[in-house]
Amino acid sequence: MKVLVTGANGFVGSHIVDRLVRLQIPTVALLRPNGDRAFLTGQLANVELRTGRFDDAAALDAALEGITLVIHCAGATNARNREGFFAVNQGVTRELVAAVNRRSAQIQRFLLVSSLAAAGPGTPMTPRTENHAPAPVSDYGRSKLAAEQEVIQGSQTDWTIIRPPAVYGPRDREFLRLFKAAKSHLRPTFGGGKQALTLVFVQDLAAVIVAALTHPRASREIFFAGSTEVVTTAELATGVAAAVDSWTMPLPLPNAVLWLACHWAGLATRITGKANVLSPQKWAELKAPGWVCEVSKLQRNLGCSCPTDLTEGLARTRDWYQENGWL
Ligand SMILES: NC(=O)c1ccc[n+]([C@@H]2O[C@H](COP(=O)([O-])OP(=O)(O)OC[C@H]3O[C@@H](n4cnc5c(N)ncnc54)[C@H](OP(=O)(O)O)[C@@H]3O)[C@@H](O)[C@H]2O)c1
Numbered sequence: 001m002k003v004l005v006t007g008a009n010g011f012v013g014s015h016i017v018d019r020l021v022r023l024q025i026p027t028v029a030l031l032r033p034n035g036d037r038a039f040l041t042g043q044l045a046n047v048e049l050r051t052g053r054f055d056d057a058a059a060l061d062a063a064l065e066g067i068t069l070v071i072h073c074a075g076a077t078n079a080r081n082r083e084g085f086f087a088v089n090q091g092v093t094r095e096l097v098a099a100v101n102r103r104s105a106q107i108q109r110f111l112l113v114s115s116l117a118a119a120g121p122g123t124p125m126t127p128r129t130e131n132h133a134p135a136p137v138s139d140y141g142r143s144k145l146a147a148e149q150e151v152i153q154g155s156q157t158d159w160t161i162i163r164p165p166a167v168y169g170p171r172d173r174e175f176l177r178l179f180k181a182a183k184s185h186l187r188p189t190f191g192g193g194k195q196a197l198t199l200v201f202v203q204d205l206a207a208v209i210v211a212a213l214t215h216p217r218a219s220r221e222i223f224f225a226g227s228t229e230v231v232t233t234a235e236l237a238t239g240v241a242a243a244v245d246s247w248t249m250p251l252p253l254p255n256a257v258l259w260l261a262c263h264w265a266g267l268a269t270r271i272t273g274k275a276n277v278l279s280p281q282k283w284a285e286l287k288a289p290g291w292v293c294e295v296s297k298l299q300r301n302l303g304c305s306c307p308t309d310l311t312e313g314l315a316r317t318r319d320w321y322q323e324n325g326w327l
Helices: 011-022 038-043 057-063 082-102 139-154 176-183 202-214 233-243 255-272 280-286 296-302 310-323
Strands: 003-006 027-031 048-051 069-072 109-113 158-163 166-168 186-190 196-201 221-224 230-232 249-253
Touching: 003 011, 011 027, 011 038, 011 202, 057 082, 069 082, 069 202, 082 109, 082 139, 109 139, 109 202, 139 158, 139 280, 158 202, 166 202, 166 310, 176 186, 176 233, 176 310, 186 233, 196 202, 196 233, 196 310, 202 296, 221 296, 230 233, 233 310, 255 280
Parallel strands: 003 027, 003 069, 027 048, 069 109, 109 158, 158 221, 166 196, 186 249
Antiparallel strands: 196 230
């Protein structure tokens, strides 16, 4: 067995690499030539690094030499516009599926790290299930759904799709904003703090991905992978404040303010050409009533779960941020 991981130097991908190494599974990290290696520094002795452009068929063919399983985790969670999301999330997936097809006799499974965003919002009363027709609300979600279609329709090898909800944990820069706000005694809550979320702690997600990679009952199946705990954005902000042991004042961000901030950021992106975490697309995600998914299929088919609860996950995240001088 030899596993190739794309996106291996990113937040989620680096934890997948850690998990594979811990299980002593021979691992190859495929990086872009200028990809930052900071998250892989602890594993350089344990992992083979291969570099190449993902739009270069010959480079992909060389990268797949001797590989038996592929985890495709590379993706764009932020982009300047629709084309930017589709070029990476759909385009790179298409190139990789084609390269894997050229080695279909050798490669046993292609696992795509997709997203709950590909399926669309869900609430505690009506959580998204794998059986619901996908209804993404943003270009990010639509591009991840297009990536799924590339795999389902194009892959000649066996495949599995894992759809995580929002991921948090060591090395994540998105939740870091909430930790920094709490340290500054602020507890931001948007839209009344009522949006309900399924979350996943990154090390749980990495364990699920690696388990699904070879599991016979993961063949040609889609799974949501998240905690069974559902929290509101207000509860999340309170949990982060407790994790950093900081008194905090509520900082309500009403929908009107968020709408304005997202559309203002969209205009700024058009002028400067620089992607921003806020955008009109982000507004579509922020105003959704919830991002809740049902995770029982994972347990039923694979016997896997994401057991880390929010209190423990936030404490472990805080510890890592503090040890690494991020907080
Ligand atoms: N974080 C979340 O909350 C979350 C939730 C659901 C799903 N996901 C999915 O999980 C995956 C990883 O996300 P992440 O949070 O770990 O993001 P990340 O830290 O930004 O990592 C993204 C990875 O993708 C690579 N990448 C980006 N554009 C690329 C391109 N054009 N060609 C090849 N590689 C490219 C990056 O490589 P470079 O360093 O070279 O740019 C990096 O390794 C994505 O597919 C994302 O959709 C994430």
